[in-house]
Amino acid sequence: MKSQEGMTIIVKTVTRISVWLIFVYGIYIIFHGHLTPGGGFGGGVIIALGFLNVFLAYGKEYIKKWLNIGLLHDLEATSAILFVGIGIIGIAMTGGFLANFLSKGTLFRLFSAGTIPLLNILIGAKVGVALFLVVWSLSLFHIDEGGEQ
Amino acid sequence: MPIETWLIFILGFMIVGSIMALEIKDLLSSIIAIGIVGLALSVAFLFLQAPDLAIVQFLFEIFAIIILILAFLKKEYHKKDDPSNTNKILTLVTVITLGAILFFSIDVFKALPAFGEPYMNTAKYYLENGATETGSANLVSAIILDYRAYDTLGEVTVLFTAILGALTIIRIKKKSSGTEEDVV
Incomplete structure (x- = not known):
């Protein structure tokens, strides 16, 4: 236990177990966005809070080793581009931007509602990564400011 | 109750x-x-x-x-300074203006529908046709990702701009302070 960064060993152990449950819950909310309350935005915030949980419990250096921050930026930008891409495919297939071009399926099934689950997943990835990255960037900014004073 | x-x-x-x-x-x-x-x-x-x-x-x-x-x-x-006279006057002006706006907008509240009874023109259409037209059981998802998906695109853009702005500020800060730490 050389590094004193982050919180106590109790918090770290609890986080190690609970953070995966948080991720699973967020992914569940995203994937069932067209069936139950919630959706891409709420599930994305849950995933961002899961990342934030690890960040607070383990500290900055651990996050740098655990996550590839550049990859997260790419994921965020890619999901935004794919969102617009689905919209443009909608123009090509049916003539309306973001129109629902896939088959509707049966009501209350997991694979139904055409493009809505796809858009939910993209928004979930985007919101989850972006909110975490905002906090991450602001925390870097904070340390710089402290160093100057 | x-x-x-x-x-x-x-x-x-x-x-x-x-x-x-x-x-x-x-x-x-x-x-x-x-x-x-x-x-x-x-x-x-x-x-x-x-x-x-x-x-x-x-x-x-x-x-x-x-x-x-x-x-x-x-x-x-935590420190609290006593407000200066300019601040007091500005606060007074703000409060009076907001109070006047609220006072003169009372008539607007009379024009609103009663609590729990909104005008159901658009909402009724969504409730009746939303499930069949989009195939989504959750009508809120159906509205934000099908009927009003353009708004959602704007929402995503706002988030994108927020993270871009935060990163830009940090880049400027890094360049001016001259540290070599890698910010992706």
Whole structure:
């Protein structure tokens, strides 16, 4: 236990177990966005809070080793581009931007509602990564400011 | 109890919470009191049978409290200066203006529909045709990702711009301070 960064060993152990449950819950909310309350935005915030949980419990250096921050930026930008891409495919297939071009399926099934689950997943990835990255960037900014004073 | 009684109770709770947030000297207690407002709003959404809104409001309130605690707790914002005369006059002008706006907009509230009875023209269409037209059981998802997907695109753009802005500020800071740490 050389590094004193982050919180106590109790918090770290609890986080190690609970953070995966948080991720699973967020992914569940995203994937069932067209069936139950919630959706891409709420599930994305849950995933961002899961990342934030690890960040607070383990500290900055651990996050740098655990996550590839550049990859997260790419994921965020890619999901935004794919969102617009689905919209443009909608123009090509049916003539309306973001129109629902896939088959509707049966009501209350997991694979139904055409493009809505796809858009939910993209928004979930985007919101989850972006909110975490905002906090991450602001925390870097904070340390710089402290160093100057 | 009828739903209005509960709502009035929750709104009173929120008002008490915001007054506490203003008046408490300790900064951590003040941030927690701000949290009361958002969490009570989330409960109010649940009473109004809007679970989608309640989930997002609840999560964002927690997110906001974490950011507020991270940002403000270590700093010395506790000191309180006496307001100058200019500040007092400006505050008075602001309060009078807002009061006047509220006073003259009372007629607008009379024109609003009664509580629980909105004009159902658009909403009725969504309720009747939403499930068959989009195939989505959750009508809120159907509206934000099918009927109003363009708005959602704008929402995504706002987030994108927020993270871009934060990164830009940090880049400028890094260049000016000359540190070599790698910010992706």
